[in-house]
Amino acid sequence: MRIYGGTAQSSALQHGPRPLPLFLDMLRSETAASPERTAAVLKGLRRYQEADRGRPRRLPPARFRKRRARLRDYGGDGRPVVFVPSLINPPFVLDLTPETSLVRWIADAGFHAWLVDWGTTDPRDREMDVAAHVGRVLEPLLAKLPEPPLLVGYCLGGTMALAAASRMKVAALATIAAPWRFAGYGAAAADIGALWKAAEPGCHQLGLVPMEVLQTGFWRLDPRRTIAKFEAFAGMEAERAAMFVALEDWANAGEPLTYTAGAELFEQMVGEDRPGRGEWRVGGARVGPGMIDCPSIEYVSLTDRIVPAATAAGLAERRDLGAGHVGMIVGGGARRQLWEPLRDWLRAVPGSR
Structure with a gap:
């Protein structure tokens, strides 16, 4: 399966999830009571990072x-x-x-x-x-x-x-x-606002809102699912696994916002x-x-x-x-x-x- 983008030719360590430190913090929190789950998620994470992505497809004109x-x-x-x-x-x-x-x-x-x-x-x-x-x-x-x-x-x-x-x-x-x-968005708007309040000074200096800021907000909406999907990926069959890699590469990519x-x-x-x-x-x-x-x-x-x-x-x-x-x-x-x-x-x- 071929996907878009330049990541297919990058080293495995460059593949997400982004931001990785936050992912690892969520992993510790979500699987603290189960070393078996921790091991399964890490196995899935390594499989994702090392997956063969083939050559990038050409973009339409x-x-x-x-x-x-x-x-x-x-x-x-x-x-x-x-x-x-x-x-x-x-x-x-x-x-x-x-x-x-x-x-x-x-x-x-x-x-x-x-x-x-x-x-x-x-x-x-x-x-x-x-x-x-x-x-x-x-x-x-x-x-x-x-x-x-x-x-x-x-x-x-x-x-x-x-x-x-x-x-x-x-x-x-x-x-x-x-x-x-x-x-x-109801009560979730307050959490999104708190995230922006913490990130805004750095974003103002950069002139950009890095993708990691936005991804942090998405993950906070459902941290349990963010961890569980990598746990499931550890044992996923090949065809579904290829789609998982393509989708996660998309989700972890993207330009910053102005x-x-x-x-x-x-x-x-x-x-x-x-x-x-x-x-x-x-x-x-x-x-x-x-x-x-x-x-x-x-x-x-x-x-x-x-x-x-x-x-x-x-x-x-x-x-x-x-x-x-x-x-x-x-x-x-x-x-x-x-x-x-x-x-x-x-x-x-x-x-x-």
Whole structure:
């Protein structure tokens, strides 16, 4: 199985999980009463670090560019469908392996598929917040296409796609596990705020929010599962193990956020819920579900720990899924629960074939 990225040619010690010291602290805490479990997790960790990743796959060509971002062309005939990934983690969870690629599958289903690649973070862009990524990067990229695209946004990419659809002509909008009403994080918002308070001074000096800061927040949502999955990996059969490696490499990779994007995410979105209160602005204009004049749908996981169902935007249509944040994209039931319903919905948009 071939995966994206340059890590396949790196030494085994460079493979995650990141940050490793925090992982080892959680390991001690979660398995303190069971030396057998500790040994199993460490066995799984070593197996992951030493796994054969093969040669990296080639990236599809970048047809359009704006600042550091690229719009990658996955081919296909039909109306353009643009997948907008999160700024957090690489975009290729939507094209994880040849066998597990939502983007390629949609291209084979009668559409011309595109994927936004946000590129390499530059500390000189420290003042580019999330809103600026929408107005100054995403919208100009979409405007380069010959016709208004069908937008599909995942996670924070869905939040950004919704904002773009509020401000420009698009054929339709579908969001997947996209937070909008950040008040839906409930008590977890306080923990996220505490994490940012501790990390902010260093991030301010760097002009960046390192991926390790974001990963720490994800792990704290479910430390037991973070440890247990490596315990299970120790004895996992080969085919499932290859998928585990590809997915963990994706989860442990990713560019840092610009400082201002991180500050906006932690302070104005999670802390103040500006999108959910109708107060988030892009280019000085308010954005939100009420400003969208195209067909729209949101796919919401009822078991998502990263983006709880309570954070959903309330678009015109909604489909609830019984899969987790990543499982809905690449899990064993992803095609039945998400891929096929999404394809059918896109086909039903007026003007589609």
